[in-house]
Amino acid sequence: MEKGAIKGRFAPTPSGRMHLGNLLCALLAWLSARAEGGRVVLRIEDLDAMRSPRSYADLLEDDLRWLGLFWDEGGSSGGPDGPYYQSERTALYQAALARLEEQGLVYPCFCSRAQLHAAQAPHLSDGRVLYPGTCRDLTAQEVAQRRRQRPPALRLRVPDETVSFVDRHLGPYSENLQQECGDFLIRRSDGVFAYQLAVVVDDAAMGVTQVVRGADLLSSTPRQLYLYRLLGLPSPTFAHIPLLTAPDGRRLSKRDGDLDLGAIRRRLPGPEPLLGLLGWLCGLLERAEPVRAQDLVPLFSWDKIPQGDLSLPAALWELLE
Known part of the structure; x- marks a missing residue:
């Protein structure tokens, strides 16, 4: 595939403020695409519109801009393959359902x-x-x-x-x-x-060539590959990343309010210390030092990323809390 033909995506569900685990996924998805000279799509997965108010989607975009994780198309910015809110794409899902029913x-x-x-x-x-x-x-x-x-x-x-x-x-x-x-x-x-x-319908329609997401979604991939085949759609590549955990091993959750970006932004002067922490946890940096998102692009390699869950050190957890 020629340089520039890569298209990655970040596809969050705006059911609450992003927490540190969501940010890790956004960062690695962004780095994976950028490291290959690719584009990034922001898709808002608000299938259940009652639980995903637009206000949370707007906050999510503001957080991504603060972090320097800018996207090329999607969200409120729009683009050639919109709409980028799943709540507005029901007709496409209905058409896919009809093909399966046939x-x-x-x-x-x-x-x-x-x-x-x-x-x-x-x-x-x-x-x-x-x-x-x-x-x-x-x-x-x-x-x-x-x-x-x-x-x-x-x-x-x-x-x-x-x-x-x-x-x-x-x-x-x-x-x-x-x-x-x-x-x-x-x-x-x-x-x-x-x-x-x-997700199958949208990734194909938006020309997504690589999917980066949490390891908790690994088992859903065979189902999606089966759907790609039934619908005659090209499938992307997949990379499933480690999950970020609290020092006690518990996985971070929006429901528990674990280190949401609102709280973190109130404690930090800018995103650089946070990005440095995540870069260090992922093996991209030798120590947790402030960096910009773009500084991590030339350092990115899947070979450096650990495969097991990543636990936040207790001292850093207390600092961020």
């Missing part, structure tokens, strides 16, 4: 969350529930009867097939769709399209 791969599912997490449902080693196919073979009469009781979600049938890919950071990864994933949701019962479908 292939006879979609069926209604009436299972509640409580039913899915019941003891008899298969659970995988990481705690995920493997959908047991309860609604896969309902008759038309059974579907009609259950529709009168509750609206269905929509699931995609998966084959007994192993999907493999090579992660740019973590190396080879394989998953059997039927045994390790199960038929998965592509639209919720409230009509909101699922992440798995939306």
Whole structure:
């Protein structure tokens, strides 16, 4: 691929102020694209608009500008492949759903969350529930009867097939769709399209060639590669990065208000100390010293990034808090 043809993206969900873990993902996605002379897209993943008010998206953009992580297209700036807010792209997801329905791969599912997490449902080693196919073979009469009781979600049938890919950071990864994933949701019962479908449609439509995201999303990649194939769309490369944890090993969370950018900005005179800390944690710097985002571009290499979770040292955690 020629220089400049690379397109990366940062695709946050604006359900709260970005925390330090979100920032790490934004930084590495930005560096990965910039190090190859590529462009960066900012996509706002506000599929559930009720939980993702535009005010949070605006704050997110302000934080990225403060950090120096400027993007080439997307967000409120717009661009050639907009709109860049998923809440405004429903027609594209509906068209993709129709293509899957034409292939006879979609069926209604009436299972509640409580039913899915019941003891008899298969659970995988990481705690995920493997959908047991309860609604896969309902008759038309059974579907009609259950529709009168509750609206269905929509699931995609998966084959007994192993999907493999090579992660740019973590190396080879394989998953059997039927045994390790199960038929998965592509639209919720409230009509909101699922992440798995939306992200595939959007990355393809926006010409994204590389996806950098947290290691907690690694297992979703085979499902997405399956969707790319079914929809006849080109797939990007993937790199899954370490998760940032508190000194006690707990993963950072917006819900817990862990080191959100609002609090951090009130404590720091500028972004350079924070970027230096993250650059050091990621192995790009020998010590945590203030740097600008652009200073890290020539230092970036996937070979330097650790593969395991990154724990914030207690002293630095206390300083930032």
